[in-house]
Amino acid sequence: HHALLEDELRQLPLPVVSAFGTGSQAVSFEPTGEVLSTADAGRIGEIFPQTSALNAGAVLRGTAPLAKRPSGKRVAVLFSGGPAPGGHNVVVGLKQMLGDDNLLLGVRGGPKGLLNGRLEPVTDADIALIRNSGGFDYLGTDRTKIKTAEQFAQVRAVCVAQALDAIVIIGGDDSNTNAAVLAEELFAGVHADGRGVQVIGVPKTIDGDLQIRDLLPISFGFDTATRVYAELVGNILQDSRSSLKYWHFIKLMGRAASHVTLEVALQAKPAITLISEEIAARKLSLAQIIEQIAQTVAGRAAKGIHHGVLLVPEGLIEFVPEVKALIDELNEVLAHHGEAFAALDAEGKRGFVAGKLAAAAASLFASLPVYIQDMLLAERDSHGNLQLSLIPTEQLLVDMTKRRLKEIDPKIPFATQSHFFGYEGRCGAPTLFDAAYTLNLGLTAGALILAGKTGYMASISKIFEGGEPLAIPLAALLTVERRHGSEAVVIEKALVDIDAPAMQYFVSRREAWAQSDLFASPGPRQFWGPVARQVPLSVALNRKADG
Numbered sequence: 001h002h003a004l005l006e007d008e009l010r011q012l013p014l015p016v017v018s019a020f021g022t023g024s025q026a027v028s029f030e031p032t033g034e035v036l037s038t039a040d041a042g043r044i045g046e047i048f049p050q051t052s053a054l055n056a057g058a059v060l061r062g063t064a065p066l067a068k069r070p071s072g073k074r075v076a077v078l079f080s081g082g083p084a085p086g087g088h089n090v091v092v093g094l095k096q097m098l099g100d101d102n103l104l105l106g107v108r109g110g111p112k113g114l115l116n117g118r119l120e121p122v123t124d125a126d127i128a129l130i131r132n133s134g135g136f137d138y139l140g141t142d143r144t145k146i147k148t149a150e151q152f153a154q155v156r157a158v159c160v161a162q163a164l165d166a167i168v169i170i171g172g173d174d175s176n177t178n179a180a181v182l183a184e185e186l187f188a189g190v191h192a193d194g195r196g197v198q199v200i201g202v203p204k205t206i207d208g209d210l211q212i213r214d215l216l217p218i219s220f221g222f223d224t225a226t227r228v229y230a231e232l233v234g235n236i237l238q239d240s241r242s243s244l245k246y247w248h249f250i251k252l253m254g255r256a257a258s259h260v261t262l263e264v265a266l267q268a269k270p271a272i273t274l275i276s277e278e279i280a281a282r283k284l285s286l287a288q289i290i291e292q293i294a295q296t297v298a299g300r301a302a303k304g305i306h307h308g309v310l311l312v313p314e315g316l317i318e319f320v321p322e323v324k325a326l327i328d329e330l331n332e333v334l335a336h337h338g339e340a341f342a343a344l345d346a347e348g349k350r351g352f353v354a355g356k357l358a359a360a361a362a363s364l365f366a367s368l369p370v371y372i373q374d375m376l377l378a379e380r381d382s383h384g385n386l387q388l389s390l391i392p393t394e395q396l397l398v399d400m401t402k403r404r405l406k407e408i409d410p411k412i413p414f415a416t417q418s419h420f421f422g423y424e425g426r427c428g429a430p431t432l433f434d435a436a437y438t439l440n441l442g443l444t445a446g447a448l449i450l451a452g453k454t455g456y457m458a459s460i461s462k463i464f465e466g467g468e469p470l471a472i473p474l475a476a477l478l479t480v481e482r483r484h485g486s487e488a489v490v491i492e493k494a495l496v497d498i499d500a501p502a503m504q505y506f507v508s509r510r511e512a513w514a515q516s517d518l519f520a521s522p523g524p525r526q527f528w529g530p531v532a533r534q535v536p537l538s539v540a541l542n543r544k545a546d547g
């Protein structure tokens with residue numbers, strides 16, 4: 001017999017918050033007293049009249065057992081957006097709470113699968129298989145945004161055809177915005193008897209940018225993903241100190257926010273870590289960033305250290321104010337001279353835009369390597385935006401640092417490797433933290449449905465002991481973004497707070513980490529044993545401050 005980790009993980013017992021009894025006790029939800037709203041509450045009340053009036057921004061906690069447990073409910077669950085470790089356990093928790101007297105249906109292929117009515121019952125055999133496993137592969141996921149009248153009609157038709165009572169959407173900020181919109185759309189009048197369909201959101205994303213103060217300190221998936229990256233970065237740090245000849249420039253996923261990069265830096269302590277939010281706040285230019293990197297490389301070289309590791313968040317470029325200004329100017333030029341521009345070859349294109357940019361933008365553009373210039377001129381996406389994720393920021397930093405070092409002292413050795421870690425971390429088996437967190441989120445989402453709630457996001461006040469199920473009213477999280485005269489509702493992304501304790505801790509240590517090798521190699525994440533129950537460092541540091 002060949003022992004498999006995944007079999008061991010399926011047996012792993014997970015803590016359940018006490019409100020749920022042995023793990024399937026339905027609960028009633030009562031207001032905690034905390035009421036949420038944003039500056040746009042007035043306008044949101046107009047766009048979301050029914051869910052705003054019903055939920056009134058009140059945060060709820062699950063307390064006493066539910067007096068009468070409903071049966072016969074038909075509930076659909078779907079994944080939305082990028083995968084995050086723990087998603088499968090949300091389904092496990094939901095199924096456990098709904099029990100045998102309600103039916104759980106899995107939607108195949110994300111929101112698009114909902115539009116196409118691709119629903120199948122979740123069986124006990126499925127649950128036994130997916131428990132504590134990584135990935136979203138049990139159901140699949142996609143990034144379709146449900147927003148048009150035609151799409152809403154399609155969803156209604158599916159709700160009727162499948163006799164749905166509720167939908168659970170497991171997703172990030174955009175998907176939970178979608179959940180808020182659907183909760184309002186499906187509030188009433190979906191079924192022949194006038195009933196609506198309940199909608200509950202579950203907060204996921206490895207990026208960590210979906211946070212609601214102490215109600216939701218971190219989304220699920222962040223802990224596992226950052227531990228995978230920290231292991232890889234730790235291994236590279238140890239390799240760099242072993243072979244003594246390479247600088248490794250590593251880009252990490254996380255979209256706009258630098259939470260992932262900050263967490264990995266706290267765990268692995270590399271020589272250089274760039275944090276986009278700090279660069280924006282200090283209004284650093286690309287040249288200033290390169291100067292800092294080059295001086296660190298030169299400083300270490302003076303001590304005979306010719307290796308090191310640099311971490312850069314994937315969103316960096318857009319946070320450098322002058323690069324942002326350049327991109328905005330380029331967008332304008334391309335929008336106004338599209339045809340003339342399209343007719344030119346690559347060199348012609350570079351010359352064409354260079355002549356149309358204001359002096360500062362033109363000189364920045366000229367300073368960039370040709371492959372970056374070409375990417376900045378590449379086709380925009382359907383919203384007219386540059387596809388930033390395609391820009392090899394890590395290579396840009398390598399090349400510009402190389403150039404600067406030649407000016408400082410051409411004899412400084414600077415051999416480099418560049419990496420991008422992203423997909424490696426999104427589907428690993430969940431850590432104990434993420435596994436327990438997601439099981440309880442699934443239980444909470446199920447309990448909210450049994451309690452008849454709609455328009456809430458599930459949360460848990462604590463994972464390991466003394467936790468309570470929480471319900472965060474979705475409409476109360478929404479703000480209105482006005483662009484070109486049209487309105488878009490969004491849940492604002494939580495970026496790294498550069499004044500928060502986690503960032504301050506990093507700032508107080510980074511000089512020492514830059515001067516000499518003080519790195520840590522955290523090794524593979526542990527599923528049991530003494531180090532398995534740790535929460536992410538940035539979350540722990542930020543929490544300590546407010547008790």
Ligand code: FBP
Pocket residue numbers: 080081082083084172173204205206207253254255389422426
């Ligand atoms: P979401 O959880 O918000 O969907 O994003 C996770 C993520 O991994 C981001 O860090 C990354 O920018 C993006 O997805 C990449 O996904 P894709 O390959 O679909 O662009």
